[in-house]
Amino acid sequence: MKFLVVFVAFAMFVSAQALTDAQKTLLKAHYEHCTEETGVDKELVKKTRTGDFSFDDAKTKSFMFCMLKRSGVMTDDGVFHRDIAVSKVEDDIKEDVGRAIDICVKEPGSTNDEKAWNYVKCYHKERPNHAVI
Structure with a gap:
C-alpha cells in the first residue's frame, strides 16, 4: 500500500x-x-x-503533529520549517508548494496539535492532489 503522506514534510x-x-x-x-x-x-x-476533515478527533490531530515533527517540518514547539518542507518536493512544484505553505502556516491553533491539523486541512484545500500526510 502506498502512503500518500501529508508530510507536510512529512516527504511531505x-x-x-x-x-x-x-x-x-x-x-x-x-x-x-x-x-x-x-x-x-x-x-x-x-x-x-x-x-474528509469533517470530524474533530484529538488523536488524529496528535497524529498529524507527530508526523510533521518526525519529518522535520515542525518542531516540538510547533514552529514550521518552510525550507525543510519545500526541500522535500520536486523542483517543478516547489514554487506552488511554497505558496500553499505560506498560506497554510498562518492557520491558527491553540495547541501544536491544532496547528498541525489546521495546516494539513488548509494544505489539502490548496493542493488537493498533493498529499501532505
Whole structure:
C-alpha cells in the first residue's frame, strides 16, 4: 500500500509515485510510530487523505503533529520549517508548494496539535492532489 503522506514534510508534499524506496520506508516507519504513539484510528487518517476533515478527533490531530515533527517540518514547539518542507518536493512544484505553505502556516491553533491539523486541512484545500500526510 502506498502512503500518500501529508508530510507536510512529512516527504511531505510529494506523491507516493515520486518517492524513493528509502523515503517510502522512512514514511512507513513514521506512520507506524505515530499511530502507535497517538492511538489514532487508522480509518480517520485514511479519511484525511481523501480530504474528509469533517470530524474533530484529538488523536488524529496528535497524529498529524507527530508526523510533521518526525519529518522535520515542525518542531516540538510547533514552529514550521518552510525550507525543510519545500526541500522535500520536486523542483517543478516547489514554487506552488511554497505558496500553499505560506498560506497554510498562518492557520491558527491553540495547541501544536491544532496547528498541525489546521495546516494539513488548509494544505489539502490548496493542493488537493498533493498529499501532505
